[in-house]
Amino acid sequence: SQKIEQNSEALNIQEGKTATLTCNYTxxxxxxxxxxRQDPGRGPVFLLLIRENEKEKRKERLKVTFDTTLKQSLFHITASQPADxxxxxxxLPGDSSYKLIFGSxxxxxVRP
Amino acid sequence: DAGITQSPRHKVTETGTPVTLRCHQTENHRYMYWYRQDPGHGLRLIHYSYGVKDTDKGEVSDGYSVSRSKTEDFLLTLESATSSQTSVYFCAILGQGTTEAFFGQGTRLTVV
Structure with missing residues (x-):
């Protein structure tokens, strides 16, 4: 069956470090x-899109990689801040291009 | 906020009663979605619509129906609410010409 997996454990890091989050799919x-990105009590907000023919995408302190062989995307936040x-x-799209399926x-x- | 309004924002209802949640958008977007969000499950797609009177099922459609009689409104109905349908419900639209989703503020539904 189709599955999207993200680490359910919280990632706790020190301010200034790089945060790396993983998304695996099968x-x-x-x-x-x-x-x-989703803040408590709010709906998710779009950050970045990466296409299958792109290895890497950057936006300010954010970087996303997409490895279609490993079926994995990595999301990096450099110089992390408590506001992150x-x-x-x-x-990612499910069995239709416009059927958007989310990981958990x-x-x-980010600790000050 | 892409002109998306969900109503009501909070609702408490009794088991077995029908409930309708409304999503209203002001910008003529073609694609609209209903998701539910529960701890440990993330966002799960209930139903989505790709035009007036055109809808399709998502991952967790059992117990839910939808209707879209005009472009701006997408209604989610729980025909007979159960306690397992206690959740936060989010409506979303796809931006014009993009696959970027914009979300409403959410509706917190409690079935007692």
Whole structure:
């Protein structure tokens, strides 16, 4: 069956360090993968999209990689700040390009 | 916020009663989605719509129905609410010409 896996344990890091979050998927061949940020009590907010023919994408302190052979995406936040503390979700299209399926998310805590 | 409004924002209802949640958008987006979010499960797709009167099932559609009689409104109905449907429900739309999803503020539904 199709599955998207993100680490359910919270990632706890020191301010200034790089946070790395993982998204693994099985039985999908997605044309793209997305990352969202969700704060408590709010809906997710889109951060980045990476297509299957792109190895890496950057936006300010964010970097996403996409390895279609490993079926994995890595999401990096460099020079992390306490304001980066949130839950981060990956998403990819299901059996239709517009059927967006989400992972369960990983909570990031950045200590001052 | 991409002009998405969910109503009500909070609701407590009794087991066995029908409940309808409304998602309203102001920008003529074609694709609309209903997700539920529960601890440990992340966001799960219930139903989505790709146009007026065009809908399809998601991962967890049992016990839910939807209707979209006009572009701006996507209704989610629980025909006979059960305690397992206690959750936070999010509506989302896809931005025009993109696969980026924008989410509403969420509806917290409690079935007692």
């Amino acid at each position: 039985n999908y061949s997605p044309a793209y993968l997305q990352w969202y 503390s949130a839950t981060y979700l990956c998403a 998310g990983t909570r990031l805590l």
